[in-house]
Amino acid sequence: MLTAVERVLILKGADLLSDVGPRHLLGLANVAREVEIFKGDTIYTEEDPADALYMVVEGRVRLSTGDRMMSEVGPGEAFGTWSLVDDSARGHRAECTQDGLTLALHRDEFYDVAAGDLPLLQEVVRALAKRLRALVAERPEEARVESEGVEEPEAQAKAETVAAPVEAAPPTAGATLSAAAVGGPIPEKDLPATAPEPLAPPGENASPEPPEPPEPANPPKSQ
Numbered sequence: 001m002l003t004a005v006e007r008v009l010i011l012k013g014a015d016l017l018s019d020v021g022p023r024h025l026l027g028l029a030n031v032a033r034e035v036e037i038f039k040g041d042t043i044y045t046e047e048d049p050a051d052a053l054y055m056v057v058e059g060r061v062r063l064s065t066g067d068r069m070m071s072e073v074g075p076g077e078a079f080g081t082w083s084l085v086d087d088s089a090r091g092h093r094a095e096c097t098q099d100g101l102t103l104a105l106h107r108d109e110f111y112d113v114a115a116g117d118l119p120l121l122q123e124v125v126r127a128l129a130k131r132l133r134a135l136v137a138e139r140p141e142e143a144r145v146e147s148e149g150v151e152e153p154e155a156q157a158k159a160e161t162v163a164a165p166v167e168a169a170p171p172t173a174g175a176t177l178s179a180a181a182v183g184g185p186i187p188e189k190d191l192p193a194t195a196p197e198p199l200a201p202p203g204e205n206a207s208p209e210p211p212e213p214p215e216p217a218n219p220p221k222s223q
Contacts, residue, residue: 002057002103004029010055010103014078016127024120031109035102037061043094043102050083050090052106059100065092072097084110085128 002010007029011017017025037043037059046065054061055078063070063079070092073079079094084107114121 002034007032007103010057010076011105013055013076014053014081015131016053016081016084016124019127020120020123024117024123027113027117027120028105028110031113032103032105035104036100037096037102038099039096041096043096044080044090045093046090048090050080050087050107052080052104053078053083053110054080054094055103055105057101057103059096059102060098061102062095062097063092064095075100083107084124 004026008022008025011025011028011032012020012022017028034057035054043054043061056073056075058075060072060074061079062072080090083090084105087107114124
């Protein structure tokens with residue numbers, strides 16, 4: 001039976017948990033389960049859902065895909081790490097090659113603890129981002145490329161043919177005032193067609209006023 005301190009030290013060997021402080025790891029250590037393994041046992045297959053991270057305490061485990069062996073892990077090493085953030089199929093097989101003991105941390109129990117421990121979750125996300133950057137740098141051909149917002153040329157042309165052009169709504173007075181308040185550009189439809197004439201300086205008239213007509217010399221007498 002492992003003590004709480006031993007479990008904390010073992011969990012710290014996982015790369016996703018390596019930067020997590022002992023106090024935060026203690027909560028995970030309390031929910032981790034000890035699982036004995038025996039030579040020849042299959043811990044999980046390629047099709048099994050990823051539900052737990054395993055830390056090898058004693059013994060050895062071989063990881064393989066089909067007929068190709070990927071690696072073999074021993075004491076202090078982790079396998080199935082992605083299960084903490086991905087619940088898809090394992091994609092590889094784990095078989096025990098030497099009797100021993102593992103410490104299993106199930107994803108659901110991990111999130112139960114992390115939900116009340118924000119620093120723990122932040123450290124895991126930071127470690128995950130670091131691991132993804134390393135994967136892209138070392139094996140860019142295996143990195144997942146998201147094509148969100150990018151359409152195939154044929155699909156894009158079809159969409160342009162089907163969709164009718166939509167005329168932009170004229171800017172409102174409120175939009176014009178908002179743009180002027182923040183110093184932004186005024187919508188084109190609110191601009192005058194021609195530039196206004198400059199105002200005359202104070203004291204000067206832009207154009208002279210016409211003179212008043214002279215009064216008649218002999219105004220007509222009233223009858």
